[in-house]
Amino acid sequence: MTRRTTPSDPRSAARLSVAPMMDWTDRHCRYLHRLLSARALLYTEMVTAPALVRGGAVHLLDFSPEEYPVALQLGGSDPDELAQAARLGEEAGYDEINLNVGCPSDRVQSGTFGAVLMRTPELVADCVAAMRAAVDVEVTVKCRIGVDDQEPEEVLPDFLSRVAAVGVERVQIHARKAWLQGLSPKENRDIPPLDYDLVVRMKQAFPDLHVSINGGIGSLDLAEDLLARGLDGVMIGRAAYHAPADILSAADRRIFDDAAGDAHPVTAVMQMLPYIEAHLAAGGKLAQVTRHMLGLFAGRPGARNWRRVLSEGAHRPGAGPELVERALAEVTGIAA
Template sequence: MGGERSDIVTAARLSVAPMMDWTDPACRGFHRLLSRRALLYTEMVTAPAVIHGDRARLLDFDATQHPLALQLGGSEPAQLAEATRIGADWGYDEINLNVGCPSDRVQSGCFGAVLMTRPELVAECVSAMIAASPVEITVKCRIGVDEQDPEAVLPDFLRRMRDAGIRRIAIHARKAWLQGLSPRENREIPPLDYPLVHRMKAEFPDLHLSVNGGIASLAQVREHLGAMDGVMVGRAAYHQPWDILGEADRLWGETPPFADPVEAAGAMRPRIAAHLAQGGRLHQITRHMLGLFHGRPGARGWRRRLSEGASRATDSASALAVYDAALAEVMAPA
């Protein structure tokens, strides 16, 4: 079962952004090991896929991953309401609507960032989702798209969301350029406008607002928390998981689960062994762990051993041998 709203709002002080091909169940299990408190998100799943697809494959998760949010993509209120109901019944603590993804596939389906141009439709969607859901509905958006003026568009969007019943929103502090930039470029090229997002918190004190985009350290997280209710970290949490999540629980005044990344890697070994015993492959987990020792002695050897060996391991014994060899790289004396 999902947690109470107070629990998930507290968790939203720091969240790991939904990221396609990255924040799958194996990734989330690893991230939860590093932080007991951070709010985790699934990859985006489209509403039609939830309704008509293989729900077990798309929605199953380990109960240890709470607090956990399901991110949906879509623009049809009735579909989103049905997918929301399914997601809530599956045990997610929050259902989030994607109004920020700039990919071509998302645009052609009329969801994601293109919905910033149709705020009235987004309001209809979230109203239908709220009516269908016993858990909180949230939104992740951009500050605007293409030639829109974020100074005008963003406050209008937030006002419409509030009027529709939304109380928590994560704002990626960049525009999305739907023509001319790839999804990757949209995560890097449009300039960040943190001051605008900070001003939105001052203008909408009744909304719980998180800032997202370009945040690369726990020090930056703390700085943004001086102005915002929450911070959502994406690529840095994935590529430098220890730097972001290894110390994250201190944001809640708690001692982190592990003293160092070597200890965390050791704690992952029995989980990996259990995954292998169930027929899983080593790389399904370790591909998410390549950055665990980012900037530390042995990091290159750790990455090399896992990158070269994980996909070639043919049985549990050889897979664990690859993992142990990788771990030896970071345990070797300097």
């Protein structure tokens, strides 16, 4: 079990969160993001309940205490199995258990979970009720505004009513429809139009729900604007991954009114070096960590060379922290 080093308050941290993103927000990514923001809520990649319960893949729950506050996102559609998976997540030390009702990928649909569950809100309610009965930590839901030919103005209020009725107090709404046929997961992140106004209206209609908005948010300026419209939280995905320093370095000051100074990407790199050494000593590979660091200096002088050095060298046998130091010299101009 991962031991908490400081008390975590996921509800407060949810004022700004980094979205769960498949193949991206693994434990190495989250460790880096935590170095840039002490306050933002971090989410795991989606972990399927069958993998944990039937497959015994509890190693997928591993994380570092430094990541707190951190939430586990689960995928599934069987209430009993999700309850068991939620219990495993609580035992592992997560602050929150989140149910994925938003992912549109084919492999997720084939497992009858993700965005396809927007069609069966009564099943989602059953799943959430079972999860809440199994754990003491908060259970939340991440959803879309609708799927396919559904009318969001009709289905979203009904969906929120059903999950609120079984005790859900916090939701994250991706402000786009998901098209389960005809669009790829990537296209589903870009093509369906955003409807921020609808999410704001849902917050007004459900004032007791803590509502975070997700989808197309690429700056802290936009995050602040959305919070000013009465939303409780903003969840940022791709922008936080591709340019983490731009989103997270000033987040504690701007979003949480923290008096501490802004984080600096160079400092974060230096703090990553001991983590990298420990990962390599445990048998890991350098590229498993550095692939999440490529965007640290996005838009800054030397960023291209930083990415080139890491991309070309991290997969080579024996690559270690010295490669990261060499890449950093391309940004700082200081010889490694």
